[in-house]
Amino acid sequence: MDTPVINVAVFGAAGRMGRQVCDAVQRADGMRVVARIDVDDDPKAALAAGASVAVDFTNPDVVLANLEFCVGNGIHAVVGTSGFTPDRVARVQGWLAEHPSTGVLVAPNFSLGAVLMMKFAAQAAPLFESVEIIELHHPDKADAPSGTAQRTAELVAEARARAGSAAFPDATAHDADHHRGGTVQGVPVHSVRLCGLVAHQEVLLGAPGETLTIRHDSLDRVSFMPGVVLGVRRVAQHPGLTVGLEHYLDEHE
Numbered sequence: 001m002d003t004p005v006i007n008v009a010v011f012g013a014a015g016r017m018g019r020q021v022c023d024a025v026q027r028a029d030g031m032r033v034v035a036r037i038d039v040d041d042d043p044k045a046a047l048a049a050g051a052s053v054a055v056d057f058t059n060p061d062v063v064l065a066n067l068e069f070c071v072g073n074g075i076h077a078v079v080g081t082s083g084f085t086p087d088r089v090a091r092v093q094g095w096l097a098e099h100p101s102t103g104v105l106v107a108p109n110f111s112l113g114a115v116l117m118m119k120f121a122a123q124a125a126p127l128f129e130s131v132e133i134i135e136l137h138h139p140d141k142a143d144a145p146s147g148t149a150q151r152t153a154e155l156v157a158e159a160r161a162r163a164g165s166a167a168f169p170d171a172t173a174h175d176a177d178h179h180r181g182g183t184v185q186g187v188p189v190h191s192v193r194l195c196g197l198v199a200h201q202e203v204l205l206g207a208p209g210e211t212l213t214i215r216h217d218s219l220d221r222v223s224f225m226p227g228v229v230l231g232v233r234r235v236a237q238h239p240g241l242t243v244g245l246e247h248y249l250d251e252h253e
């Protein structure tokens with residue numbers, strides 16, 4: 001028996017990611033774009049078009065409203081938009097508790113290399129005294145730190161807490177203008193916005209006499225598309241909230 005085609009609504013369809021997502025979904029087997037929704041469009045267009053899956057690449061200010069609408073209407077959602085702090089994740093879980101058969105995938109980064117970079121960083125983090133994250137992006141990016149850096153820092157902090165690691169050594173006593181950057185769960189994060197870049201991250205780890213640098217570069221947004229298509233294909237089989245594409249990667253078709 002033929003598998004039914006997955007009808008997809010793309011939120012943020014006119015954006016840098018949304019345009020490529022529309023092309024990638026149209027090219028992929030077994031799925032098609034039925035609604036392209038951007039800033040002035042009514043989200044109800046997704047329902048009218050019969051979408052069973054929504055993809056969201058909008059911005060942190062609007063993504064929660066889109067997601068509440070999708071979950072409330074039983075539309076599975078594949079979300080790449082950044083800004084998912086733990087309190088936002090908790091809000092999504094609250095909506096899903098009312099709609100337990102709906103699936104939501106929130107992936108801070110859809111590129112395979114970035115998923116591995118985060119995994120390796122978490123693995124290495126308890127083995128070094130110091131860890132700092134430098135994320136580097138194009139200057140049109142609206143938010144800092146990046147969602148990828150936020151998630152990496154959370155994973156590093158969790159791994160170090162589990163291992164009982166000591167606080168990072170840092171003698172800084174004078175830094176009125178915050179030259180040391182920000183922190184996420186105690187992990188230092190530095191954000192660079194530079195013309196010519198797409199999306200890049202370095203995790204620097206240091207111990208006496210040695211350093212390790214784990215670096216990932218997305219040189220083109222095409223790097224995110226296989227992960228997005230995989231998410232669209234699998235999200236209906238994962239009711240509830242999944243954070244991180246890695247949870248879909250271990251499966252075999």
Ligand SMILES: NC(=O)C1=CN([C@@H]2O[C@H](COP(=O)(O)OP(=O)(O)OC[C@H]3O[C@@H](n4cnc5c(N)ncnc54)[C@H](OP(=O)(O)O)[C@@H]3O)[C@@H](O)[C@H]2O)C=CC1
Binds near residue numbers: 013
């Ligand atoms: N997880 C991942 O792998 C990746 C995540 N991202 C994230 O995806 C998000 C989008 O990035 P990018 O494509 O570069 O950003 P863009 O600004 O290029 O695209 C966002 C689009 O969403 C539109 N938009 C704004 N409000 C709404 C709304 N309420 N409903 C529908 N559309 C709306 C914007 O319109 P307007 O410009 O008029 O406001 C714009 O066209 C960011 O949060 C980014 O960090 C990006 C790359 C990879």
Ligand SMILES: O=C(O)C1=N[C@H](C(=O)O)C[C@H](O)C1
Binds near residue numbers: 142146149
């Ligand atoms: O805005 C971007 O471009 C990107 N956003 C995501 C993030 O905030 O981590 C993913 C990737 O870094 C590209």
